Amino acid sequence: FSLIREQSRRAIAEADSLIFLMDGREGLTPMDQEIADLLRGVNKPVFVAINKIDTPKSDPLISDFYALGMEPLYPLSAEHGAGVAELLDALYPLLPAAPEGPTADIPKVTVVGRPNVGKSTFINTLLGEPRLVVSEAPGTTRDAIDTLVRYKKAAYLFIDTAGIRRRGRIDPGVERYSVARAMRALGRADLAVLILDGVEGVTEQDTKIAGLALRGGRACVLLVNKWDLRADDPDAKAKYEAELRRRFAFLPWAPVLYGSALEFKTVSGVFPVINRALKAFAHRVPTAQLNRIFQDAIAANPLPIRKGKPVKSAYITQVAAKPPTFVLFCKHPEEIGAPYLRYLENYLREQFDFAGTPIRIFAKAK
Known part of the structure; x- marks a missing residue:
């Protein structure tokens, strides 16, 4: 509770206005009264909700809260939208007025991983302050939390997410909601930093989270955390790299970093x-240059043979970025199988x- 109290104090200090939200069904609790006492010394607008x-029959529940001496009260139902x-x-x-200047161009970086691998510790170290609650207990982070970070005059929006467990181990209720928010945060990000546990090794769940990033078309960086705990093992890195190659065979292009989220x-x-991954994520190749490379690729490894004749008169163009997306136009696209497309990807x-x-x-x- 002391961690949450400290986070509340920091949030109050940073806020322009405050919403003090209480549970009408539980009534006025000692914790509500403690928070009210904390807010009395705050020289900022406080809205008591x-x-x-949910219904007019619930209105008598409001009367207990007048004992706080904080008015007006705003009765509402978050579930149904009433009030x-x-x-x-x-x-x-x-x-406050919205800040001037382009904000849509700020890259969004989501920090993902299994519970308790060090996601919040990573962002707290980045900020140099305990903005996010960190605990040994898995599941401390319940929501996707956005944090604007400036580093060497560049801005980044970091999103700390709830740890994503195996589906069968996700508890109903709050945790399931938290995981759904984490997945949505991954969908709105440009890049995912997937944090792995350097002591426990790579698990099946790690590969599934990486698969979510890949299917979403997100750039990806792997950070192997808690590596300081394996500093005495000279063979640790070779073993871990072999495990990464085996488990992440579908992600050979993702850079891998080793270290401790506790160390700046x-x-x-x-x-x-x-920065390098984000630049690649948004990169566009001019069509003329792309087709010169493509001609070199098919000269080294010709397009598949169809009925004894090679597929001819093909060209390629980039149709999108974030991620870079290319379309190969030819007469018989059904003859171009996945192995040849992988060859082209590797060549590019x-x-x-x-x-x-x-x-x-x-x-x-065509």
Whole structure:
């Protein structure tokens, strides 16, 4: 509880306005009164909201909260939306103006991994302050938490997520909701930093989380945490790299870093790798240059043979970035199988710096 109290104090200090939310069904609790005492000395607008007031029959539940001497009270139902508009109407005039300048261009980096691998520790070390609650107990982080970070005059939006467990081990209720939020955070990110446990090794769940990033078309960097605990083992890195090659055979292009999330040297060392991956993620290749490379590729390894004749008159173009996506146009795209598309991907990676990003290649009829 002391950790949560400290986080609350920091949140109050940073906020422009505060919403004090209480549970109408439970009534006024000693913890509510303690928080109210904390807020009395705050020279900021405080909106007192009573949740779970779902129907008019629930209105008598509000009376207990007048004992706090904090008015007005805003009864509402977060589940059904009742009363939320009234709270927002009161809050809206006090909100600060949106900052000027482009914010959509700030790269979004989500920090993902199994529970208790060090995701929040990573961001706290990055900030130099305990912004996120860190505990030995798995599942401390319940929500996806956005943190704006500036490093060497560049801005990044880091998103700390709840640890993603195996589906069968996800508890119903809050944890299932937290994991769903983590997956949505992964969907809105440009790049995922997947944190692995250097002591426990790579697990099946790690590969599944990496698969989520790959299917979502996100750039990816692997950070092997707690590596300081294996510093005395001279063979540890070779063993771990062999395990990574076996478990992450589908992710050979992802850079791998080793270190401790407790050390700023490790955390700051991630930025050059992130920048390189983000640059590759957004890279566009001019069509003329791309087709010169493509002609070299098919000269070294011709397109598949169809009915005794080679597929001819093919060309390629990049149709999208984030991630780089290419379309190979030819007469018989059904003859271009997955092995040849992988060959083309590997050839393009040799010619261009696509480290840290997936690339997609599709074959279509001309």
